[in-house]
Amino acid sequence: MLDFLLAAAAFVLAMVALGLFRILRGPTEADRMMAVQLLGSGGIAGLLLAGSARIPATVDVALTLALLAAFASIAFVMSAAGETER
Amino acid sequence: MKAALDIASVLAISAGAFFFLAGTVALLRFPDTLSRLHALTKADNLGLGLVVVGLLPRAGGVSAGLKLLCIWLLALLAGATVSQLIARTVQTRDVRS
Amino acid sequence: MIAALNIGVAALVLALALFTIVARESFAACVGFLAYGLLLTLVWVQLQGLDVALIEGAVGGGLTGVLVIGAAVRLRSTQAAADAVRLGMPARMLAVLLSGGVAAAMAACVLALPDPAPTLAPQVSASMAATGVANPVTAVLLAFRAMDTLLEAIVLVLALIGVWSLAPDRVWGGRPALGYDVDPDGILAYVARILPPIGIVAGIYIFWAGADHPGGKFQGATILAAMWLLAMRAGLTDAPPVDRKWLRLALVAGPAAFFAIGLAGTVTAGAFLAYPDGYAKVLILAIEWALLPSLALTLFLLMAGAPQRMSAP
Numbered sequence: 001m002l003d004f005l006l007a008a009a010a011f012v013l014a015m016v017a018l019g020l021f022r023i024l025r026g027p028t029e030a031d032r033m034m035a036v037q038l039l040g041s042g043g044i045a046g047l048l049l050a051g052s053a054r055i056p057a058t059v060d061v062a063l064t065l066a067l068l069a070a071f072a073s074i075a076f077v078m079s080a081a082g083e084t085e086r
Numbered sequence: 087m088k089a090a091l092d093i094a095s096v097l098a099i100s101a102g103a104f105f106f107l108a109g110t111v112a113l114l115r116f117p118d119t120l121s122r123l124h125a126l127t128k129a130d131n132l133g134l135g136l137v138v139v140g141l142l143p144r145a146g147g148v149s150a151g152l153k154l155l156c157i158w159l160l161a162l163l164a165g166a167t168v169s170q171l172i173a174r175t176v177q178t179r180d181v182r183s
Numbered sequence: 184m185i186a187a188l189n190i191g192v193a194a195l196v197l198a199l200a201l202f203t204i205v206a207r208e209s210f211a212a213c214v215g216f217l218a219y220g221l222l223l224t225l226v227w228v229q230l231q232g233l234d235v236a237l238i239e240g241a242v243g244g245g246l247t248g249v250l251v252i253g254a255a256v257r258l259r260s261t262q263a264a265a266d267a268v269r270l271g272m273p274a275r276m277l278a279v280l281l282s283g284g285v286a287a288a289m290a291a292c293v294l295a296l297p298d299p300a301p302t303l304a305p306q307v308s309a310s311m312a313a314t315g316v317a318n319p320v321t322a323v324l325l326a327f328r329a330m331d332t333l334l335e336a337i338v339l340v341l342a343l344i345g346v347w348s349l350a351p352d353r354v355w356g357g358r359p360a361l362g363y364d365v366d367p368d369g370i371l372a373y374v375a376r377i378l379p380p381i382g383i384v385a386g387i388y389i390f391w392a393g394a395d396h397p398g399g400k401f402q403g404a405t406i407l408a409a410m411w412l413l414a415m416r417a418g419l420t421d422a423p424p425v426d427r428k429w430l431r432l433a434l435v436a437g438p439a440a441f442f443a444i445g446l447a448g449t450v451t452a453g454a455f456l457a458y459p460d461g462y463a464k465v466l467i468l469a470i471e472w473a474l475l476p477s478l479a480l481t482l483f484l485l486m487a488g489a490p491q492r493m494s495a496p
Contacts, residue, residue, distance in 0.1 A: 001092055006184045008099050010191055012137075013225075015103075015110040017195045019126070022114050024202055024215060030119050030176045032214040034126055036248070037168050038113075039221045041130040041161050042106060045137045048154070049099070050188060051228045056146050057397045058228055059153045060389060061236045064402065065224060066157045067382050068245035070164030071409045072217060074374065075249040077171035078416050160381065167374040 002053050009049035016042035033076050040069030091143040102136030105129050119176050127169040134161050189229055196222050209262065213255040217248045233397035234320040237389065241405035249412065249486050315464030317395035324399070325467045329456045333445065336438040336474060339481045343434070347425060349489040356426030359487035365418035375417030382410035390475055400471045400478060407475075408482035415487065422487045430480070437477025441470050 016038060023035045044062050051058030109129030116122045138158040145151040196219060203215035220243030227236035258265075270278075307319055307327065314326040324332050350357070365371055383406075390403025414420045423430050444466055445456040452459045458466050 001095075003184050004096060005099070006188050008103050008137075010184075010188045011103050012106050012133075013188070013191060013195065015106045017191075017198075019110045019113045020195075020199070020218060023122075024206075024211060024218075026119070026122075028119055028176070029210055030172050031122070032211055033168075033172050033175075034123060035214050035218050036221075037165060037172075038126060038130065039218055040164055041126075041134045043221055043225065044157060044161060045102065045106070045134045047225050047228060048141055048157075049137060050225065052141060053144065055228065055231065055233065056150065057233045059145075059150055059157070060392065060397060061224060061228060061233060061240055062157050063153055063160075063385055064237055064389065064406065065221065065240040065244060066160040066164070067378075067385055067406060068241055068409060069221070070160060070167070070374075070378060071245050071382075071413055072248040072252075073164055073168040074171070074371065074413060075416065076252055077168060077175060078371070156381075160378075163374065163377065167370055170370050 005049050005053045009046045012042055012049060013046040016046060033073070036069060036073045036076060040066065040073065044069070095140040095143050098136050098140030102133040102140060105133035105136060109133060120173060123169050123172055123176075127165045131162055131165045134158055185229075192222065192225055192229065196226060207266075209255045209258055209265075210252075213251045216251060217244070220244060220247060234318075234393075234399060234402075237397055237399075237402040238405075241402050241409075245405060245409045246482065246486060249409075253488075313460075313463060314458075314467065316467060318393060318397065318399075320397070321393050321399055321467070325470060326458065326463060329441075329445070329470075333438065333441050333456070336441060336478065339478070339485075340434055340438060343481050343484055346485060346489055350491065354490045354493055356424060357490035357493040358424045359422045359484065359490050360415070365416075367418065371417045372419060375414050375419050379410040379414050382406055382413075386410070386479075390471070393471070394468075400475045404475055404478035404482055407479040408486060411479070411483045412486050422484075424493075425484070425490055433480050434477055434484075437474040440473035444470060 019038045019042065020035055023031055023038060026032055026034075044065055047058060047062050047065065051061070106129070109125055112125030112129060113122050116125055135158050138154050142151050142154060145154055199215055199219040199222060203212050203219060206212040206215055220239060223243060224236050224240040227233070227239055304319075307323060310327075311317075311319060311322045314322045316322050316326075347355075386403045386406030388403075389398040389406065390400050391398070393399030393403070411420075415422050425431075448457040448459075449455050451457075
């Protein structure tokens with residue numbers, strides 16, 4: 001079971017790596033902003049799969065990441081759309 | 087009972103991994119930003135949800151399980167919000183340019 | 184299996200680092216850096232440093248991301264000028280050689296460590312019972328090396344003063360950041376109403392869990408500061424003017440309480456920042472509770488930036 005979880009974590013992270021490769025190449029800024037969202041879902045999945053089997057406190061780390069990935073993405077969009085500042 | 091739970095976990099996590107694969111394939115193949123954004127948000131968040139469901143039987147107690155669900159809901163909230171905001175950015179840029 | 188996973192993660196992190204260096208646009212480099220920080224969290228978990236992983240996720244994902252992206256957006260208009268003054272090849276080769284040399288030297292030092300590496304962990308485990316906390320990182324930070332933590336808290340306040348000093352004279356003491364023109368019915372305002380309550384609960388939980396599990400005041404304060412920043416950016420609340428007395432008192436209250444407890448230690452236990460027998464857990468809790476609001480306020484103000492407008496009289 002542990003081996004399966006680690007293999008699943010490696011697979012998900014490979015997917016994240018492929019996605020990052022494509023996103024970071026993306027021509028527009030909006031493309032690149034998606035990188036944080038990709039990591040927010042894929043990265044958290046990989047973290048949970050790799051860690052929670054062996055270290056229970058990984059869930060706390062994933063919770064912090066989920067909260068702050070949301071925040072970082074929002075800050076991203078707010079900054080990039082700087083024209084909305086008064 | 088334990089074996090049944092293990093099999094359920096394996097199935098759910100495999101389904102989640104499949105959705106991650108689908109999302110990444112879409113990222114690599116879709117032609118423009120908005121469709122890539124759509125694929126990323128929907129498929130990857132569903133993949134995360136299935137992974138969380140698969141990990142729930144292995145969580146150590148009710149509070150850990152609740153934390154896992156919380157993580158998924160937060161990721162959903164973030165994904166929904168950010169995809170809307172990014173799409174709006176793309177649209178205003180297109181309109182202006 | 185674990186080794187394969189670790190090698191994969193390490194390769195991905197290195198690839199991201201390389202991308203960050205060679206990216207031509209600052210925005211792309213900033214995104215790469217942010218992604219690199221988020222993946223480093225996974226590395227820390229694999230190395231079983233959970234407290235560091237929490238900090239990396241919180242600060243690297245939240246704080247640093249906001250600061251770096253904000254800077255990249257501000258510098259967008261200067262991108263053309265920056266491109267025009269690209270360094271010549273000799274200067275860049277020299278930079279590569281120097282950085283590579285430093286990295287190689289550090290790698291050699293780490294690889295040359297005796298096995299098992301010299302460590303104070305056994306002494307910490309042996310003495311931890313006296314401090315009353317079960318998380319060894321908290322014991323080290325707030326009992327054995329409390330001096331470092333005190334100095335860090337003070338340094339943060341000094342950094343904040345440094346950031347404030349960037350304000351133009353005419354707005355000294357004003358409110359940080361421009362006002363944000365945000366649709367009050369829009370999705371940003373919606374999420375800024377939903378996320379902060381969850382974030383506050385999560386932040387206080389991670390702070391509270393720091394006594395016995397990975398966590399602590401710094402991680403909790405980062406989450407609280409990020410939630411406040413979100414509410415401010417969505418237009419739900421405004422940043423306070425930095426010349427208010429309550430703000431300045433709140434900023435120094437935490438480090439001052441820490442310092443006072445340290446001074447009291449010279450009388451009751453014979454050394455600065457020594458804890459008398461049996462009172463260690465109480466004092467550690469007092470220090471943490473005093474530092475949490477100050478730290479959250481400091482981090483929030485650091486992210487909000489230098490004052491940019493005077494508040495209405």
